[in-house]
Structures are given as C-alpha cells and as structure tokens.
Amino acid sequence: AQSVTQLGSHVSVSEGALVLLRCNYSSSVPPYLFWYVQYPNQGLQLLLKYTSAATLVKGINGFEAEFKKSETSFHLTKPSAHMSDAAEYFCAVSGARRALTFGSGTRLQVQP
Amino acid sequence: DAGVIQSPRHEVTEMGQEVTLRCKPISGHDYLFWYRQTMMRGLELLIYFNNNVPIDDSGMPEDRFSAKMPNASFSTLKIQPSEPRDSAVYFCASSLYAVVGQDTGELFFGEGSRLTVL
Numbered sequence: 081a082q083s084v085t086q087l088g089s090h091v092s093v094s095e096g097a098l099v100l101l102r103c104n105y106s107s108s109v110p111p112y113l114f115w116y117v118q119y120p121n122q123g124l125q126l127l128l129k130y131t132s133a134a135t136l137v138k139g140i141n142g143f144e145a146e147f148k149k150s151e152t153s154f155h156l157t158k159p160s161a162h163m164s165d166a167a168e169y170f171c172a173v174s175g176a177r178r179a180l181t182f183g184s185g186t187r188l189q190v191q192p
Numbered sequence: 193d194a195g196v197i198q199s200p201r202h203e204v205t206e207m208g209q210e211v212t213l214r215c216k217p218i219s220g221h222d223y224l225f226w227y228r229q230t231m232m233r234g235l236e237l238l239i240y241f242n243n244n245v246p247i248d249d250s251g252m253p254e255d256r257f258s259a260k261m262p263n264a265s266f267s268t269l270k271i272q273p274s275e276p277r278d279s280a281v282y283f284c285a286s287s288l289y290a291v292v293g294q295d296t297g298e299l300f301f302g303e304g305s306r307l308t309v310l
Contacts, residue, residue, distance in 0.1 A: 123302050123304055179240050179248065180225075
C-alpha cells in the first residue's frame with residue numbers, strides 16, 4: 081500500500097520569499113515520487129519526479145525537491161516565489177501498481 | 193502531440209440521466225486512468241486500463257459507474273443513473289511504460305470534464 085500526506089492545505093508567501101510545500105510518503109516498495117501543479121480549471125501538470133537516480137530533483141519553473149528516505153519526505157521548494165506560482169500543488173506516489181496515489185493538495189497563495 | 197483530450201469540458205444534467213464522458217489518450221501510451229476530483233475527497237482513482245484491458249476498478253464507486261476502452265485511442269466513463277453526489281471533475285490520464293528500466297510512472301492529464309448533476 082502507498083499513501084502521501086501533505087502538511088498544510090493552504091500556504092501563503094510573499095512574492096520573492098521561499099516556497100516550502102511538505103510531503104511525506106508511505107510505500108511498501110521503493111517509491112517513485114512526483115509533484116504536480118494544477119492551475120484553475122486546468123488539468124494536472126508535472127513539475128518534477130523522483131525515480132531513484134538522484135535525491136535532489138530539479139523541475140520546471142525553478143522548483144526542486146529532495147528525497148529523504150530516512151524521513152520519508154519529498155518536500156517541494158523554490159527559492160523565490162513569483163505571482164504566477166499561485167496554484168494547487170499535489171504530491172503523488174507510485175509503488176507496485178502503475179496508478180499514482182495523490183495527496184490532498186496544498187493551495188499556494190503568493191502575496192504581492 | 194495534442195495531449196490527452198477529454199469531452200465534454202462541462203456537462204450539466206438532471207438526476208437520473210445518463211452521462212458519458214470521453215477520453216482520447218496520447219498516441220502510443222499503453223495505460224489509461226480515470227480519476228475523480230472533489231473538494232471533499234480530493235483526487236481519487238476510479239479505474240485504469242493497460243492495453244485496453246481494465247486492471248483495477250476497485251475505485252469505481254458503485255454499479256452506476258462503468259468504463260470501457262474499446263481501442264487504444266478511446267475510452268468512456270459512463271454514469272447511469274446520475275446522482276447529485278456524482279458532481280465532480282473527472283480527469284483522464286495516460287502514460288507509457290513500454291521501456292523496461294525507464295518506468296517512471298509519469299501521468300499526462302487531460303483538462304477534465306466538470307460534471308454537475310442537479
């Protein structure tokens with residue numbers, strides 16, 4: 081069985097501030113981990129993915145995430161928030177089965 | 193590539209009516225997934241197919257829901273009869289797992305079908 085927990089359903093940051101969105105996972109097999117972003121009235125778009133090649137993963141739009149097995153975490157960060165980063169972010173895990181299991185999502189607000 | 197294409201984008205219907213949602217996956221992808229998104233339950237996997245064969249339908253809420261994939265380029269999700277609690281955004285996604293050693297599980301999503309059942 082696999083699951084993800086996203087801490088914080090809403091996160092608000094100022095433009096230019098650090099973005100940190102938290103994700104913890106549970107998986108009975110070595111996981112593949114993903115972060116997706118969803119803009120209003122759109123589908124989900126892949127930000128980045130961890131596939132065991134490197135623990136620090138860089139994605140699109142300046143986002144990155146670090147896989148920490150000891151902490152079962154895969155937190156998403158961006159050094160400097162931009163207004164266009166306002167969206168909902170989903171962490172997801174893929175284990176033994178092909179389908180992804182998604183977390184409940186974190187809505188990021190960016191204040192000017 | 194055109195990406196995953198879903199239709200209709202919006203559907204408003206009355207309780208008891210039949211609803212059919214359609215999906216065209218990315219050409220060459222061998223897996224197709226149906227997810228449902230609601231405020232209360234988030235993103236839930238309903239069913240997924242591999243090479244047009246249903247693999248796991250344990251997420252289908254009840255017998256009112258059915259899904260088919262008659263060929264590699266088309267899938268439907270049908271609700272009959274529909275109920276207000278079925279109101280949600282339904283997403284179709286596809287992926288490719290054809291290459292051993294490059295199985296990363298990335299899903300490509302359509303823009304969703306927003307269903308409102310009155």
